[in-house]
Amino acid sequence: xxxxxxxxxxxxxxxxxxxxxxxxxxxxxxxxxxxxxxxxxxxxxxxxxxxxxxxxxxxxxxxxxxxxxxxxxxxxxxxxxxxxxxxxxxxxxxxxxxxxxxxxxxxxxxxxxxxxxxxxxxxxxxxxxxxxxxxxxxxxxxxxxxxxxxxxxxxxxxxx
Amino acid sequence: xxxxxxxxxxxxxxxxxxxxxxxxxxxxxxxxxxxxxxxxxxxxxxxxxxxxxxxxxxxxxxxxxxxxxxxxxxxxxxxxxxxxxxxxxxxxxxxxxxxxxxxxxxxxxxxxxxxxxxxxxxxxxxxxxxxxxxxxxxxxxxxxxxxxxxxxxxxxxxxxxxxxxxxxxxxxxxxxxxxxxxxxxxxxxxxxxxxxxxxxxxxxxxxxxxxxxxxxxxxxxxxxxxxxxxxxxxxxxxxxxxxxxxxxxxxxxxxxxxxxxxxxxxxxxxxxxxxxxxxxxxxxxxxxxxxxxxxxxxxxxxxxxxxxxxxxxxxxxxxxxxxxxxxxxxxxxxxxxxxxxxxxxxxxxxxxxxxxxxxxxxxxxxxxxxxxxxxxxxxxxxxxxxxxxxxx
Numbered sequence: 001x002x003x004x005x006x007x008x009x010x011x012x013x014x015x016x017x018x019x020x021x022x023x024x025x026x027x028x029x030x031x032x033x034x035x036x037x038x039x040x041x042x043x044x045x046x047x048x049x050x051x052x053x054x055x056x057x058x059x060x061x062x063x064x065x066x067x068x069x070x071x072x073x074x075x076x077x078x079x080x081x082x083x084x085x086x087x088x089x090x091x092x093x094x095x096x097x098x099x100x101x102x103x104x105x106x107x108x109x110x111x112x113x114x115x116x117x118x119x120x121x122x123x124x125x126x127x128x129x130x131x132x133x134x135x136x137x138x139x140x141x142x143x144x145x146x147x148x149x150x151x152x153x154x155x156x157x158x159x160x
Numbered sequence: 161x162x163x164x165x166x167x168x169x170x171x172x173x174x175x176x177x178x179x180x181x182x183x184x185x186x187x188x189x190x191x192x193x194x195x196x197x198x199x200x201x202x203x204x205x206x207x208x209x210x211x212x213x214x215x216x217x218x219x220x221x222x223x224x225x226x227x228x229x230x231x232x233x234x235x236x237x238x239x240x241x242x243x244x245x246x247x248x249x250x251x252x253x254x255x256x257x258x259x260x261x262x263x264x265x266x267x268x269x270x271x272x273x274x275x276x277x278x279x280x281x282x283x284x285x286x287x288x289x290x291x292x293x294x295x296x297x298x299x300x301x302x303x304x305x306x307x308x309x310x311x312x313x314x315x316x317x318x319x320x321x322x323x324x325x326x327x328x329x330x331x332x333x334x335x336x337x338x339x340x341x342x343x344x345x346x347x348x349x350x351x352x353x354x355x356x357x358x359x360x361x362x363x364x365x366x367x368x369x370x371x372x373x374x375x376x377x378x379x380x381x382x383x384x385x386x387x388x389x390x391x392x393x394x395x396x397x398x399x400x401x402x403x404x405x406x407x408x409x410x411x412x413x414x415x416x417x418x419x420x421x422x423x424x425x426x427x428x429x430x431x432x433x434x435x436x437x438x439x440x441x442x443x444x445x446x447x448x449x450x451x452x453x454x455x456x457x458x459x460x461x462x463x464x465x466x467x468x469x470x471x472x473x474x475x476x477x478x479x480x481x482x483x484x485x486x487x488x489x490x491x492x493x494x495x496x497x498x499x500x501x502x503x504x505x506x507x508x509x510x511x512x513x514x515x516x517x518x519x520x521x522x523x524x525x526x527x528x529x530x531x532x533x534x535x536x537x538x539x540x541x542x543x544x545x546x547x548x549x550x551x552x
Protein backbone atom coordinates (compact mmCIF):
# COMPACT_ATOMS: atom_id res chain seq x y z
CA UNK A 1 0.00 0.00 0.00
CA UNK A 2 2.83 2.39 0.89
CA UNK A 3 4.44 1.93 -2.51
CA UNK A 4 1.17 2.66 -4.25
CA UNK A 5 0.61 5.80 -2.19
CA UNK A 6 4.14 7.04 -2.85
CA UNK A 7 4.01 6.27 -6.57
CA UNK A 8 0.84 8.33 -6.81
CA UNK A 9 1.94 11.21 -4.57
CA UNK A 10 5.26 11.51 -6.34
CA UNK A 11 3.39 12.66 -9.45
CA UNK A 12 0.49 14.40 -7.76
CA UNK A 13 1.08 15.58 -4.22
CA UNK A 14 -2.20 17.49 -4.20
CA UNK A 15 -4.33 14.32 -3.94
CA UNK A 16 -6.11 14.20 -0.60
CA UNK A 17 -6.59 10.99 1.41
CA UNK A 18 -10.27 10.70 0.48
CA UNK A 19 -9.50 10.77 -3.23
CA UNK A 20 -6.51 8.47 -2.87
CA UNK A 21 -8.64 5.98 -0.95
CA UNK A 22 -11.03 5.71 -3.92
CA UNK A 23 -8.26 5.39 -6.50
CA UNK A 24 -6.25 2.83 -4.56
CA UNK A 25 -9.25 0.87 -3.28
CA UNK A 26 -8.58 1.59 0.39
CA UNK A 27 -10.15 3.67 3.14
CA UNK A 28 -9.52 7.31 3.93
CA UNK A 29 -8.41 6.43 7.49
CA UNK A 30 -5.80 3.92 6.31
CA UNK A 31 -4.40 6.29 3.72
CA UNK A 32 -4.26 9.26 6.11
CA UNK A 33 -2.51 7.12 8.73
CA UNK A 34 0.06 5.78 6.27
CA UNK A 35 0.84 9.26 4.97
CA UNK A 36 1.19 10.67 8.47
CA UNK A 37 3.55 7.87 9.44
CA UNK A 38 5.63 8.26 6.34
CA UNK A 39 5.91 11.99 7.02
CA UNK A 40 7.09 11.27 10.56
CA UNK A 41 9.60 8.71 9.32
CA UNK A 42 10.73 11.20 6.70
CA UNK A 43 9.96 8.75 3.93
CA UNK A 44 7.94 11.69 2.67
CA UNK A 45 10.28 14.64 3.12
CA UNK A 46 8.12 17.39 1.73
CA UNK A 47 5.70 18.48 -0.98
CA UNK A 48 7.08 20.48 -3.86
CA UNK A 49 5.51 22.52 -6.60
CA UNK A 50 7.05 22.24 -10.03
CA UNK A 51 7.21 25.71 -11.55
CA UNK A 52 8.28 26.82 -14.98
CA UNK A 53 9.89 30.10 -13.90
CA UNK A 54 10.58 30.98 -17.53
CA UNK A 55 6.87 31.70 -17.90
CA UNK A 56 6.97 34.24 -15.06
CA UNK A 57 8.68 37.60 -14.72
CA UNK A 58 11.03 36.18 -12.10
CA UNK A 59 14.62 35.71 -13.18
CA UNK A 60 16.36 32.55 -12.06
CA UNK A 61 19.72 31.19 -12.96
CA UNK A 62 20.58 27.57 -12.36
CA UNK A 63 24.07 26.16 -12.54
CA UNK A 64 25.54 22.67 -12.27
CA UNK A 65 28.93 22.79 -10.62
CA UNK A 66 31.36 19.93 -10.77
CA UNK A 67 33.56 20.01 -7.71
CA UNK A 68 36.77 18.04 -7.18
CA UNK A 69 37.79 17.80 -3.55
CA UNK A 70 40.40 16.13 -1.35
CA UNK A 71 38.62 13.69 0.93
CA UNK A 72 39.51 14.18 4.57
CA UNK A 73 40.90 11.43 6.75
CA UNK A 74 38.17 9.81 8.82
CA UNK A 75 35.54 12.05 7.25
CA UNK A 76 35.57 11.11 3.60
CA UNK A 77 33.34 13.59 1.77
CA UNK A 78 30.80 14.14 4.58
CA UNK A 79 32.37 17.23 6.03
CA UNK A 80 32.91 19.06 2.80
CA UNK A 81 29.46 18.12 1.54
CA UNK A 82 27.94 19.59 4.67
CA UNK A 83 29.93 22.80 4.31
CA UNK A 84 28.44 23.17 0.87
CA UNK A 85 24.85 22.01 1.36
CA UNK A 86 24.24 24.34 4.27
CA UNK A 87 24.15 27.30 1.90
CA UNK A 88 20.46 27.95 1.20
CA UNK A 89 21.09 28.77 -2.45
CA UNK A 90 22.40 25.23 -2.96
CA UNK A 91 19.54 23.07 -4.25
CA UNK A 92 21.24 19.69 -4.35
CA UNK A 93 24.57 18.08 -3.57
CA UNK A 94 25.40 14.63 -4.92
CA UNK A 95 28.50 12.46 -4.51
CA UNK A 96 29.34 11.34 -8.02
CA UNK A 97 31.41 8.52 -9.46
CA UNK A 98 33.77 9.37 -12.31
CA UNK A 99 35.79 12.43 -13.22
CA UNK A 100 34.85 14.61 -10.25
CA UNK A 101 33.49 14.15 -6.74
CA UNK A 102 30.54 16.39 -5.95
CA UNK A 103 27.81 17.69 -8.19
CA UNK A 104 26.33 20.88 -6.78
CA UNK A 105 23.14 22.36 -8.19
CA UNK A 106 22.87 26.00 -7.42
CA UNK A 107 20.06 28.42 -7.96
CA UNK A 108 20.67 32.16 -7.98
CA UNK A 109 18.87 35.24 -9.19
CA UNK A 110 21.57 36.30 -11.61
CA UNK A 111 24.64 34.95 -13.29
CA UNK A 112 26.70 37.29 -11.16
CA UNK A 113 25.23 35.89 -7.96
CA UNK A 114 26.11 32.34 -8.99
CA UNK A 115 29.59 33.39 -10.08
CA UNK A 116 30.29 35.08 -6.79
CA UNK A 117 29.17 31.99 -4.88
CA UNK A 118 31.64 29.89 -6.81
CA UNK A 119 34.58 32.27 -6.51
CA UNK A 120 34.00 33.54 -2.97
CA UNK A 121 32.52 30.61 -1.15
CA UNK A 122 33.09 27.36 -2.97
CA UNK A 123 36.60 27.68 -4.42
CA UNK A 124 37.99 29.10 -1.21
CA UNK A 125 37.17 25.99 0.80
CA UNK A 126 40.46 24.29 1.71
CA UNK A 127 39.56 20.87 0.44
CA UNK A 128 38.23 22.04 -2.92
CA UNK A 129 40.76 21.32 -5.66
CA UNK A 130 38.84 22.65 -8.64
CA UNK A 131 35.37 23.59 -9.89
CA UNK A 132 33.70 23.63 -13.29
CA UNK A 133 30.49 25.63 -13.58
CA UNK A 134 27.82 24.89 -16.21
CA UNK A 135 24.93 27.28 -16.56
CA UNK A 136 21.58 25.84 -17.59
CA UNK A 137 20.35 27.58 -20.72
CA UNK A 138 16.96 25.95 -21.11
CA UNK A 139 14.99 23.33 -19.27
CA UNK A 140 13.34 20.84 -21.60
CA UNK A 141 12.29 18.38 -18.95
CA UNK A 142 12.37 18.85 -15.22
CA UNK A 143 11.55 16.25 -12.56
CA UNK A 144 9.97 14.01 -15.17
CA UNK A 145 7.80 16.77 -16.62
CA UNK A 146 8.24 17.87 -20.23
CA UNK A 147 7.97 21.65 -20.20
CA UNK A 148 6.74 22.19 -23.73
CA UNK A 149 4.41 19.22 -23.96
CA UNK A 150 1.10 19.90 -25.60
CA UNK A 151 -1.81 18.06 -24.13
CA UNK A 152 -4.43 18.06 -26.84
CA UNK A 153 -6.48 14.92 -27.27
CA UNK A 154 -6.27 14.08 -30.95
CA UNK A 155 -8.24 10.87 -30.81
CA UNK A 156 -11.52 10.51 -32.65
CA UNK A 157 -14.20 11.35 -30.08
CA UNK A 158 -16.25 8.17 -30.49
CA UNK A 159 -14.80 4.83 -31.60
CA UNK A 160 -15.92 1.24 -31.10
CA UNK B 161 -26.32 2.75 -64.74
CA UNK B 162 -26.50 -0.39 -62.64
CA UNK B 163 -26.61 -0.33 -58.85
CA UNK B 164 -23.15 -1.57 -57.99
CA UNK B 165 -23.72 -2.43 -54.37
CA UNK B 166 -23.83 -6.14 -53.69
CA UNK B 167 -26.50 -7.75 -51.56
CA UNK B 168 -24.12 -9.09 -48.95
CA UNK B 169 -22.70 -5.66 -48.24
CA UNK B 170 -26.09 -3.98 -48.38
CA UNK B 171 -27.41 -6.38 -45.77
CA UNK B 172 -24.78 -5.25 -43.24
CA UNK B 173 -26.19 -2.85 -40.68
CA UNK B 174 -24.36 0.46 -40.38
CA UNK B 175 -22.46 0.79 -37.09
CA UNK B 176 -24.50 2.21 -34.21
CA UNK B 177 -21.54 4.34 -33.27
CA UNK B 178 -21.47 6.25 -36.52
CA UNK B 179 -24.49 8.39 -35.64
CA UNK B 180 -22.92 9.60 -32.41
CA UNK B 181 -19.63 10.24 -34.07
CA UNK B 182 -21.32 12.48 -36.63
CA UNK B 183 -23.17 14.50 -34.00
CA UNK B 184 -20.19 14.85 -31.67
CA UNK B 185 -17.84 16.12 -34.34
CA UNK B 186 -20.31 18.92 -35.10
CA UNK B 187 -20.49 20.08 -31.48
CA UNK B 188 -18.21 22.25 -29.36
CA UNK B 189 -17.30 21.69 -25.74
CA UNK B 190 -18.12 17.99 -25.77
CA UNK B 191 -16.49 15.89 -23.10
CA UNK B 192 -16.16 12.48 -24.66
CA UNK B 193 -16.22 9.21 -22.78
CA UNK B 194 -16.71 7.43 -26.04
CA UNK B 195 -13.32 6.32 -27.24
CA UNK B 196 -12.19 2.74 -27.56
CA UNK B 197 -8.47 3.38 -27.51
CA UNK B 198 -5.86 4.26 -24.87
CA UNK B 199 -5.18 7.89 -23.98
CA UNK B 200 -1.51 7.09 -23.38
CA UNK B 201 1.10 7.75 -26.01
CA UNK B 202 2.88 4.69 -27.34
CA UNK B 203 5.89 4.12 -25.01
CA UNK B 204 8.86 6.10 -26.27
CA UNK B 205 11.09 3.03 -26.56
CA UNK B 206 8.62 1.72 -29.16
CA UNK B 207 8.31 4.98 -31.07
CA UNK B 208 12.09 5.34 -31.05
CA UNK B 209 12.47 1.86 -32.55
CA UNK B 210 9.95 2.81 -35.24
CA UNK B 211 11.90 5.95 -36.07
CA UNK B 212 15.15 3.99 -36.13
CA UNK B 213 13.76 1.41 -38.51
CA UNK B 214 12.71 4.21 -40.89
CA UNK B 215 16.14 5.79 -40.65
CA UNK B 216 17.70 2.46 -41.53
CA UNK B 217 15.48 2.33 -44.60
CA UNK B 218 13.58 -0.75 -43.53
CA UNK B 219 10.69 0.08 -45.78
CA UNK B 220 10.22 -3.16 -47.72
CA UNK B 221 7.70 -5.96 -47.42
CA UNK B 222 8.40 -8.55 -44.76
CA UNK B 223 7.61 -12.23 -45.12
CA UNK B 224 3.84 -12.74 -45.26
CA UNK B 225 3.54 -14.13 -41.77
CA UNK B 226 5.63 -11.30 -40.33
CA UNK B 227 9.26 -10.80 -39.30
CA UNK B 228 10.62 -13.95 -37.70
CA UNK B 229 12.21 -11.99 -34.79
CA UNK B 230 8.80 -10.44 -34.09
CA UNK B 231 7.05 -13.80 -34.18
CA UNK B 232 9.69 -15.19 -31.83
CA UNK B 233 9.19 -12.25 -29.49
CA UNK B 234 5.41 -12.79 -29.60
CA UNK B 235 5.83 -16.42 -28.62
CA UNK B 236 8.24 -15.55 -25.80
CA UNK B 237 5.74 -12.96 -24.57
CA UNK B 238 2.79 -15.38 -24.62
CA UNK B 239 4.88 -17.90 -22.71
CA UNK B 240 6.06 -15.32 -20.18
CA UNK B 241 2.70 -13.68 -19.54
CA UNK B 242 0.12 -16.40 -20.10
CA UNK B 243 2.05 -19.70 -20.09
CA UNK B 244 1.09 -20.42 -23.68
CA UNK B 245 3.49 -22.22 -25.98
CA UNK B 246 3.41 -21.60 -29.75
CA UNK B 247 5.80 -22.24 -32.59
CA UNK B 248 6.79 -18.87 -34.07
CA UNK B 249 7.31 -20.33 -37.53
CA UNK B 250 4.25 -22.50 -37.92
CA UNK B 251 1.64 -21.33 -35.46
CA UNK B 252 1.96 -17.54 -35.47
CA UNK B 253 0.76 -14.92 -37.95
CA UNK B 254 1.31 -11.17 -37.67
CA UNK B 255 -1.74 -9.22 -38.85
CA UNK B 256 -2.93 -5.67 -39.44
CA UNK B 257 -4.39 -5.23 -35.97
CA UNK B 258 -6.41 -7.89 -34.22
CA UNK B 259 -9.24 -6.90 -36.59
CA UNK B 260 -7.62 -8.54 -39.60
CA UNK B 261 -7.21 -11.78 -37.70
CA UNK B 262 -10.95 -11.82 -36.94
CA UNK B 263 -11.71 -11.43 -40.64
CA UNK B 264 -9.14 -14.04 -41.66
CA UNK B 265 -10.23 -16.78 -39.33
CA UNK B 266 -13.86 -16.54 -40.48
CA UNK B 267 -12.84 -16.57 -44.12
CA UNK B 268 -10.54 -19.53 -43.61
CA UNK B 269 -13.02 -21.61 -41.64
CA UNK B 270 -16.59 -20.84 -42.65
CA UNK B 271 -18.62 -22.48 -45.39
CA UNK B 272 -21.99 -21.04 -46.41
CA UNK B 273 -24.52 -21.59 -43.65
CA UNK B 274 -22.00 -22.40 -40.92
CA UNK B 275 -23.01 -20.82 -37.66
CA UNK B 276 -20.82 -18.59 -35.53
CA UNK B 277 -21.83 -18.08 -31.92
CA UNK B 278 -21.21 -14.51 -30.79
CA UNK B 279 -21.87 -13.58 -27.16
CA UNK B 280 -23.16 -10.00 -26.97
CA UNK B 281 -22.73 -7.21 -26.02
CA UNK B 282 -19.38 -7.34 -27.77
CA UNK B 283 -17.12 -5.60 -30.25
CA UNK B 284 -18.90 -4.58 -33.42
CA UNK B 285 -17.04 -6.50 -36.11
CA UNK B 286 -17.63 -10.20 -35.36
CA UNK B 287 -21.10 -10.52 -36.87
CA UNK B 288 -20.40 -8.46 -40.03
CA UNK B 289 -17.14 -10.31 -40.69
CA UNK B 290 -18.84 -13.67 -40.14
CA UNK B 291 -21.63 -12.69 -42.55
CA UNK B 292 -19.20 -11.48 -45.20
CA UNK B 293 -17.46 -14.85 -44.97
CA UNK B 294 -20.76 -16.59 -45.67
CA UNK B 295 -21.37 -17.61 -42.09
CA UNK B 296 -24.48 -17.12 -40.00
CA UNK B 297 -23.99 -15.13 -36.79
CA UNK B 298 -25.91 -16.55 -33.84
CA UNK B 299 -25.86 -14.22 -30.88
CA UNK B 300 -26.12 -15.05 -27.19
CA UNK B 301 -27.52 -12.27 -25.05
CA UNK B 302 -25.25 -12.16 -22.04
CA UNK B 303 -26.84 -11.10 -18.78
CA UNK B 304 -25.99 -8.44 -16.25
CA UNK B 305 -26.81 -10.83 -13.39
CA UNK B 306 -23.99 -13.09 -14.62
CA UNK B 307 -21.69 -10.05 -14.83
CA UNK B 308 -21.88 -10.54 -18.61
CA UNK B 309 -19.89 -13.78 -18.45
CA UNK B 310 -20.79 -16.62 -20.78
CA UNK B 311 -22.33 -19.57 -18.93
CA UNK B 312 -22.37 -23.22 -19.93
CA UNK B 313 -26.19 -23.19 -20.10
CA UNK B 314 -26.22 -20.22 -22.45
CA UNK B 315 -23.66 -21.82 -24.70
CA UNK B 316 -25.38 -25.18 -24.75
CA UNK B 317 -28.69 -23.57 -25.72
CA UNK B 318 -27.10 -21.76 -28.66
CA UNK B 319 -25.23 -24.66 -30.24
CA UNK B 320 -26.81 -26.40 -33.24
CA UNK B 321 -25.60 -29.00 -35.74
CA UNK B 322 -24.36 -26.15 -37.92
CA UNK B 323 -22.29 -24.41 -35.24
CA UNK B 324 -18.63 -24.24 -36.20
CA UNK B 325 -17.13 -21.34 -34.28
CA UNK B 326 -17.52 -19.84 -30.83
CA UNK B 327 -16.24 -16.29 -30.51
CA UNK B 328 -14.93 -15.61 -27.02
CA UNK B 329 -14.47 -11.84 -26.60
CA UNK B 330 -12.97 -11.51 -23.11
CA UNK B 331 -11.87 -9.26 -21.43
CA UNK B 332 -14.87 -7.67 -23.05
CA UNK B 333 -15.52 -4.46 -24.89
CA UNK B 334 -18.01 -2.90 -24.00
CA UNK B 335 -18.91 -4.51 -20.67
CA UNK B 336 -15.47 -4.90 -19.10
CA UNK B 337 -16.44 -8.47 -18.18
CA UNK B 338 -13.76 -11.13 -17.78
CA UNK B 339 -13.90 -14.92 -17.95
CA UNK B 340 -11.80 -16.38 -15.15
CA UNK B 341 -10.35 -19.88 -15.12
CA UNK B 342 -13.42 -21.49 -13.53
CA UNK B 343 -15.73 -19.75 -16.01
CA UNK B 344 -13.67 -21.13 -18.90
CA UNK B 345 -13.51 -24.59 -17.36
CA UNK B 346 -17.30 -24.61 -17.18
CA UNK B 347 -17.76 -24.05 -20.93
CA UNK B 348 -14.79 -26.13 -22.15
CA UNK B 349 -16.60 -29.53 -22.01
CA UNK B 350 -19.36 -28.23 -24.30
CA UNK B 351 -16.83 -26.88 -26.76
CA UNK B 352 -15.11 -30.26 -26.84
CA UNK B 353 -18.31 -32.25 -27.05
CA UNK B 354 -19.73 -30.14 -29.89
CA UNK B 355 -16.35 -30.02 -31.63
CA UNK B 356 -16.23 -26.21 -31.93
CA UNK B 357 -13.40 -23.91 -32.91
CA UNK B 358 -12.86 -21.09 -30.42
CA UNK B 359 -11.90 -17.68 -31.72
CA UNK B 360 -10.59 -16.09 -28.55
CA UNK B 361 -10.19 -12.34 -28.94
CA UNK B 362 -7.85 -11.45 -26.10
CA UNK B 363 -6.85 -7.97 -27.22
CA UNK B 364 -7.47 -6.66 -23.67
CA UNK B 365 -5.58 -9.52 -21.97
CA UNK B 366 -3.09 -7.15 -20.32
CA UNK B 367 -5.87 -5.09 -18.81
CA UNK B 368 -7.41 -7.13 -16.02
CA UNK B 369 -7.87 -6.01 -12.44
CA UNK B 370 -8.71 -9.22 -10.61
CA UNK B 371 -5.27 -9.32 -9.05
CA UNK B 372 -4.62 -12.45 -11.10
CA UNK B 373 -3.25 -12.64 -14.62
CA UNK B 374 -5.64 -13.14 -17.49
CA UNK B 375 -6.26 -16.80 -18.32
CA UNK B 376 -6.50 -17.82 -21.96
CA UNK B 377 -8.82 -20.64 -22.92
CA UNK B 378 -5.97 -21.93 -25.09
CA UNK B 379 -4.19 -22.86 -21.87
CA UNK B 380 -6.92 -25.30 -20.79
CA UNK B 381 -6.51 -29.03 -21.48
CA UNK B 382 -7.62 -30.02 -24.97
CA UNK B 383 -8.33 -26.43 -26.05
CA UNK B 384 -5.07 -25.35 -27.68
CA UNK B 385 -5.68 -27.43 -30.81
CA UNK B 386 -9.17 -25.94 -31.28
CA UNK B 387 -8.43 -22.29 -30.45
CA UNK B 388 -7.31 -19.36 -32.55
CA UNK B 389 -5.92 -16.83 -30.12
CA UNK B 390 -6.11 -13.21 -31.28
CA UNK B 391 -4.13 -10.48 -29.61
CA UNK B 392 -2.28 -7.33 -30.61
CA UNK B 393 -0.49 -4.21 -29.54
CA UNK B 394 -3.29 -1.65 -29.71
CA UNK B 395 -4.63 -1.77 -26.17
CA UNK B 396 -1.75 -3.25 -24.19
CA UNK B 397 0.94 -0.98 -25.64
CA UNK B 398 -1.22 1.98 -26.68
CA UNK B 399 -0.44 1.32 -30.35
CA UNK B 400 -3.83 1.56 -32.07
CA UNK B 401 -2.63 3.61 -35.04
CA UNK B 402 0.27 1.27 -35.78
CA UNK B 403 -2.22 -1.40 -36.84
CA UNK B 404 -0.36 -4.38 -35.50
CA UNK B 405 -1.87 -7.59 -34.18
CA UNK B 406 -1.30 -11.32 -34.32
CA UNK B 407 -2.94 -14.67 -34.01
CA UNK B 408 -1.73 -18.07 -32.91
CA UNK B 409 -3.33 -21.43 -33.44
CA UNK B 410 -3.09 -24.88 -35.00
CA UNK B 411 -0.47 -24.92 -37.77
CA UNK B 412 -2.87 -26.03 -40.53
CA UNK B 413 -5.29 -23.22 -39.75
CA UNK B 414 -2.60 -20.55 -39.44
CA UNK B 415 -1.22 -21.71 -42.78
CA UNK B 416 -4.64 -21.27 -44.37
CA UNK B 417 -5.11 -17.84 -42.80
CA UNK B 418 -1.63 -16.83 -43.97
CA UNK B 419 -2.63 -17.78 -47.52
CA UNK B 420 -5.60 -15.39 -47.45
CA UNK B 421 -3.53 -12.72 -45.68
CA UNK B 422 -0.90 -13.04 -48.40
CA UNK B 423 -3.43 -12.37 -51.17
CA UNK B 424 -5.39 -9.66 -49.35
CA UNK B 425 -2.77 -7.76 -47.35
CA UNK B 426 0.72 -9.05 -48.18
CA UNK B 427 2.14 -8.24 -44.74
CA UNK B 428 1.59 -6.03 -41.72
CA UNK B 429 3.35 -2.62 -41.87
CA UNK B 430 7.10 -3.23 -41.69
CA UNK B 431 7.79 -0.21 -39.54
CA UNK B 432 5.18 -1.28 -37.01
CA UNK B 433 6.62 -4.78 -36.91
CA UNK B 434 10.06 -3.52 -35.93
CA UNK B 435 8.48 -1.28 -33.29
CA UNK B 436 6.48 -4.26 -32.05
CA UNK B 437 9.66 -6.16 -31.25
CA UNK B 438 10.72 -3.37 -28.89
CA UNK B 439 7.23 -3.25 -27.37
CA UNK B 440 7.31 -6.89 -26.34
CA UNK B 441 11.00 -6.93 -25.42
CA UNK B 442 11.33 -3.72 -23.41
CA UNK B 443 7.97 -2.46 -22.23
CA UNK B 444 6.53 -4.76 -19.54
CA UNK B 445 7.09 -1.93 -17.04
CA UNK B 446 5.22 0.60 -19.17
CA UNK B 447 2.32 -1.80 -19.59
CA UNK B 448 2.21 -2.24 -15.82
CA UNK B 449 2.11 1.53 -15.30
CA UNK B 450 -0.81 1.92 -17.70
CA UNK B 451 -2.68 -0.95 -16.07
CA UNK B 452 -2.24 0.71 -12.66
CA UNK B 453 -3.57 4.01 -13.97
CA UNK B 454 -6.58 2.33 -15.60
CA UNK B 455 -7.35 0.50 -12.39
CA UNK B 456 -7.37 3.76 -10.42
CA UNK B 457 -9.76 5.30 -12.92
CA UNK B 458 -11.95 2.22 -12.81
CA UNK B 459 -12.26 2.54 -9.05
CA UNK B 460 -12.92 6.26 -9.38
CA UNK B 461 -15.84 5.67 -11.76
CA UNK B 462 -17.38 2.87 -9.73
CA UNK B 463 -17.22 5.08 -6.66
CA UNK B 464 -18.85 7.95 -8.56
CA UNK B 465 -21.65 5.69 -9.86
CA UNK B 466 -22.30 4.39 -6.35
CA UNK B 467 -22.60 7.98 -5.15
CA UNK B 468 -25.09 8.90 -7.86
CA UNK B 469 -26.99 5.66 -7.33
CA UNK B 470 -26.37 4.33 -10.81
CA UNK B 471 -26.22 0.53 -10.70
CA UNK B 472 -23.12 -0.97 -12.26
CA UNK B 473 -21.58 -4.40 -11.82
CA UNK B 474 -17.87 -4.28 -11.13
CA UNK B 475 -16.00 -4.89 -14.38
CA UNK B 476 -12.56 -6.46 -14.03
CA UNK B 477 -11.19 -6.00 -17.52
CA UNK B 478 -10.51 -3.69 -20.48
CA UNK B 479 -11.13 0.05 -19.91
CA UNK B 480 -14.88 0.27 -19.90
CA UNK B 481 -17.66 0.37 -17.38
CA UNK B 482 -21.19 -0.53 -18.38
CA UNK B 483 -23.67 1.10 -16.01
CA UNK B 484 -27.39 0.30 -16.13
CA UNK B 485 -29.77 3.14 -17.00
CA UNK B 486 -33.03 1.19 -17.00
CA UNK B 487 -34.49 3.19 -14.10
CA UNK B 488 -34.91 6.23 -16.37
CA UNK B 489 -37.36 4.51 -18.69
CA UNK B 490 -35.43 5.51 -21.80
CA UNK B 491 -33.69 3.45 -24.41
CA UNK B 492 -29.88 3.54 -24.34
CA UNK B 493 -29.99 5.57 -27.50
CA UNK B 494 -32.37 8.16 -26.04
CA UNK B 495 -30.33 8.40 -22.87
CA UNK B 496 -27.06 8.84 -24.75
CA UNK B 497 -28.59 11.39 -27.12
CA UNK B 498 -30.10 13.48 -24.33
CA UNK B 499 -26.88 13.29 -22.30
CA UNK B 500 -25.01 14.56 -25.30
CA UNK B 501 -27.48 17.35 -26.11
CA UNK B 502 -28.13 18.52 -22.56
CA UNK B 503 -24.75 18.06 -20.88
CA UNK B 504 -22.42 17.59 -23.83
CA UNK B 505 -21.07 14.27 -22.64
CA UNK B 506 -20.55 11.61 -25.28
CA UNK B 507 -21.05 7.98 -24.30
CA UNK B 508 -21.91 5.01 -26.49
CA UNK B 509 -25.34 3.37 -26.13
CA UNK B 510 -25.07 -0.28 -25.14
CA UNK B 511 -27.14 -1.26 -28.16
CA UNK B 512 -24.26 -0.34 -30.46
CA UNK B 513 -22.74 -3.63 -29.24
CA UNK B 514 -25.81 -5.82 -29.63
CA UNK B 515 -29.46 -5.75 -28.64
CA UNK B 516 -28.64 -7.12 -25.19
CA UNK B 517 -26.86 -3.83 -24.50
CA UNK B 518 -30.27 -2.16 -24.24
CA UNK B 519 -30.59 -0.41 -20.89
CA UNK B 520 -26.85 0.16 -20.58
CA UNK B 521 -24.29 2.71 -21.71
CA UNK B 522 -20.61 2.19 -22.33
CA UNK B 523 -18.29 4.60 -20.57
CA UNK B 524 -14.61 4.47 -21.43
CA UNK B 525 -11.98 5.32 -18.86
CA UNK B 526 -9.20 5.87 -21.32
CA UNK B 527 -9.11 9.43 -19.98
CA UNK B 528 -7.22 11.22 -17.23
CA UNK B 529 -8.81 11.44 -13.78
CA UNK B 530 -9.19 15.19 -14.32
CA UNK B 531 -11.16 14.64 -17.53
CA UNK B 532 -13.25 11.98 -15.83
CA UNK B 533 -14.08 14.36 -12.99
CA UNK B 534 -15.48 16.94 -15.38
CA UNK B 535 -17.49 14.34 -17.27
CA UNK B 536 -18.84 12.68 -14.14
CA UNK B 537 -19.95 16.01 -12.73
CA UNK B 538 -21.99 16.56 -15.87
CA UNK B 539 -23.34 13.03 -15.84
CA UNK B 540 -24.34 13.43 -12.19
CA UNK B 541 -26.18 16.66 -12.96
CA UNK B 542 -27.96 14.99 -15.85
CA UNK B 543 -29.04 12.03 -13.72
CA UNK B 544 -30.36 14.34 -11.01
CA UNK B 545 -32.27 16.43 -13.49
CA UNK B 546 -34.04 13.50 -15.16
CA UNK B 547 -34.86 12.03 -11.75
CA UNK B 548 -36.35 15.36 -10.70
CA UNK B 549 -38.29 15.47 -13.96
CA UNK B 550 -39.69 12.00 -13.30
CA UNK B 551 -40.55 12.92 -9.71
CA UNK B 552 -42.80 15.78 -10.78
